[in-house]
Amino acid sequence: MNIKTAVVGTAMDRVDGVAKVTGQARYAGEYPQAGLLHGSVVSSTIARGRVLSIDTAQALSVPGVIAVLDHAHRPRISSYDDDYSDADSAEGTPFRPLFNDRVLYSGQPLALVVAQSLELARYAGSLVKVEYLEEPHETDLASVLDKTHPAPAETPAPRGDFTGQFANAAVQVDATYLTANEHHNPMEPHASTVLYQADGSLEIHDKTQGTQNCQDYLHKVFDLPKEKVRVLAAFVGGAFGSGLRPQYQLPLAVMAALHLQRSVRVTLTRQQMFTFGYRPRTQQRLRLGADSQGRLLAIAHDALGQTSRFEDFTEHLVEWSGMLYQCDNVALSYRLAPLDVYTPLDMRAPGAASGMIALECAMDELACAADIDPLELRRRNFAAINGNEGKPYSSKELLACYDQGAQRFGWGNRRPQPRSMRHGQQLVGWGMAGGVWEAMQMKASAKARIDGAGHLTVSSATTDIGTGTYTVMTQIAADAAGARVQDVTFVLGDSSLPTAPLQGGSFTVSSVGSAVRQACLALRSKVLAHARQHYPEVGKAPVEKITFADGYLQAGNHRLALADIVASAPEGFFEVQVEAAPSAKRKPFATATHCAVFVEVQVDEDLGSVKVTRVVSAVAAGRVVNPKTARSQILGGVIWGIGMALHEATQTDHRLGRILNHNLAEYHIPVNADSGEIEVIFVEEHDDIVNELGSKGVGEIGVVGVAAAVANAIYHATGKRVREFPITLDKLL
């Protein structure tokens, strides 16, 4: 059979576009029900200690308030750590909401007020009085540098002789970079609507990147049979990692629903969006040694990240320094400092976004020290083999990214000297950086069903957090089944559907997409088998002459509608469910996406203000399933990188142990006026090893390298090397 790719690779509009632009798309906190109760969370104001008492009398006296839950007044929940672990858990003792009187961080949920209306719940919440026994706390990474321990991560072992080679290198860079805590802040606050069913089962609309992860968590924490818990997430208003773990509004809403045997919704406030996971602050020392031609002889990347007292959060922070460039002498280390804060959480390009700031700024410093163009330096150090694993890359069109990005940007016109380019009163700087992210694949399942009307329904428990899952799976399914896209419905966001991994890590297309493709191919085979039996003209045709496209089977001169073939089957439909696993073909190879980012900034030297005026991001990510939605992913990633470079920092008053810019006025994410002209290039990259689609995923790669490129451009503009992020204007005065 020939499999045409009629739709994959085309810039199709999103299939959920109309629902989203007309306000019809419903998110987790938007499912109404008569009698629905509303929960409002009461949060701790101290960072560490014990709750002595929670006075709920005044809150309970407000007419319309139904209940106040706290650690002493709640349904039974598990006490075992294991029951609170989930598919994205860190090592340690997961947070257990309303479990006991311990206060582990400022902002911790201590009580849930349940009332007939949202306004009442919030008002009554303000009447709850908590008394504490305060204990001394530590929230400042910089103050606990003597209290760190090795991260429980599989950091690649040292190779070669870093110390010796670094000491003798003709050119050396030794620099330390600081990155800030950042919060995901999806536009939709976390919310869970628990609809209590007549039979005691729960139908839950949750803001999550993993419906089955949440189902499993609730099953364990509340000792509920899995079939009594269904978690749905038809639309997710952004997540960027914040939905990888079940967040506390979910168990709180379930607690209230079970306690009251009623439907309950809990939506967090924007302030409470700063009371769980975040991208952790880091301190990273980079040492690079090179020969006079800029060839890397030695790389050491020593990182320290913050974590909570109860879990050791790790991310891939330093690995990149051992795999992006060719270098035989590499030493990587990663330590953690526990603090009285919540555990960090994977956030868009976790580890890479922070770690590559250090590597790619250091590479720029090396280029300056060696007097080599920064792009040329990177070309000279290109690695065809991932040095951490000793495996060749299945594909790595990074050189094409360098070339095409540089050409589009006009990099050749760059004057190497800092402060040598101007536009009116503004200093102009051009900087660049490379980026890398792993191309992973997880096991995933999908079901495909075609009915007698020719309609193809494909389903998997995955989610669409804005990445375009609905759309690209529709495209993959249409091509694999030979159906028209308008005859395809992709169903997701439901824990009762075939198993899917968490939506994260840029592996949804490779994992779920492979399953969708396989399911649809298997379905096509079933349709074909039936057609060959039922229609003699098809049966006689050589298999290689039979094609499926546009909803038809074509066998020589015979053209049959899939709808008619299926309708003629005894059951009137065909259905297939498959589980797709990564192919053994991947084993001998390293797989990764790459990018090269070029940035122009204008800096007002007197006032310190920086404007990113132009960005070109050239990406090698294998086959692009949908150039329109994929481009959007990269555009968004670039905005994230700009925010990371210039704006975003969660600020904590360490004496109070409390985050204080917990709102969108003072936690600055870029606004429209902060975005310059951004161009995206997808370079040709063929890869039949990474997965059967040849597609590597684009959710993270757009972020990686951008912040470093901005910082490098600022250096080029001003001659100032700022190593503490974000580069706010005060650091440039």
Added chain:
Amino acid sequence: MTPFSYHKPASVGEAVGLADVSSRFIAGGTNLVDLMKENVVRPERLIDITGLGLNGIQATANGGVLIGALVSNAELAWASVIEQHYPLLAEAILAGASPQLRNMASTGGNLLQRTRCYYFYDTGTPCNKREPGSGCPARTGLNRIHAILGASDACVATHPSDMCVALAALEAVVHVQGRAGKRQIPFADFHRLPGDAPERDNQLAADELITALELPPPTFEDHYRYLKIRDRASYAFALVSVAAGLNLNGGVIQDARLALGGVAHKPWRDPAVERTLIGQAPTQALFTQAADALLQGAEPLAHNGFKVPLAQRAIVRALSDAALGAKARGATS
């Protein structure tokens, strides 16, 4: 929000008759509703003044304008009399908030905006402005956005308005009415420094309502500049802002105004400094002297030391831009 009762009087007299310490007037609500949601402000009664008809912009007998307290920020910035004759004010208004908020926010309410100090907004922390006597954690805490001038031990908050900085430079007059009658307050006297009563932002009594704002006859129609420096390109409060206005004749400064935002509990202005500019040719050296003079006595805190050189340079830039003239610098408003 703590429940409250709602009243919509039909006259100013009725409105001020309803007002006392436990009530608040509401017009645009952009700041008050926000503060009520945060439980920072908990009035027992809200007095909706949007029915009072204070919506006009009229010429005054002496050639100035009288702006009704309910004129929205957007209407004001785009009123042709303001665009043409008070472009400094238009530029300042458009530098603030967002288009949506400017459509809602009223002229009178803009004067009553409360500080953006983190601690003031977070009821989980002490704050003398919110709860007198509870302490000021900002003085030794996170104070990057706080005051460098005119602060006190009790409070280091800044006034967040952009519009008010221009109004200070333009020497607007605030018309108010209370149960005791009407009075007019020069802009310079309207807002207070925190002293030992930071809970009071201004001179208004609890029953007094801002009814209008009066601008003196037009001035600085060509040589003006509102320069705002913030942490992102738009939709952020000022770290430092400068309102500058010059009248030039034959290359000599005839009149000058200079006010700063983001640095103190009120728009910061010193007429004595402005006088040093008069009769002089507009030079970088002169502007630098003026900047240094206006910032004399600045007392930065641990994290806002940068505001001193930033303000200094911003003053020089704003005055230089103003001297250049709006047409020459390509300003549109």
Added chain:
Amino acid sequence: MSANSPQSGEAHPLRLTINGQARSLQVYPWTTLLDLLREQLDLIGTKKGCDHGQCGACTVLRDGKRVNACLTLAVMCDGADLVTIEGLAKGDELHPLQRAFITHDAFQCGYCTPGQICSAVGLAEEGRACTREAIREQMSGNLCRCGAYSNIIAAVEEALPLMRAKANLQGGPRA
């Protein structure tokens, strides 16, 4: 029952027009327009992103002007003519901005999208954005965490002339 209990604040009658439909409602004074739309009328297209006027997700058109519904008390909307995202399309015919947002992929998760679109309708009505830079500035009251700004600008740029043409045809306000 304390003096501050909700019972002491009465529900007030409220008459307004929402998406062309006259409504007669009873609201408590502390109910925001946003909560009224979302919780009582199931008009969930208007989003709550921050609830404090800091993100623009709740943008609706009040008497043709874009405002933040989260900071608007419903009780103060008596007599208002409101348009929400649900009121922009004419049946199956999408508003030019809605069409342009789809064509240009000017959204990802879709949560800020209704606010962006209503904001852009307001921007067109204001008629003050003549350059790309001005559109960027005047769309800056709407945060998009997915980072769709480039495509939002492309969509608004494409739709503005279409809206202008339509308005001229109907003798409507300048756009």
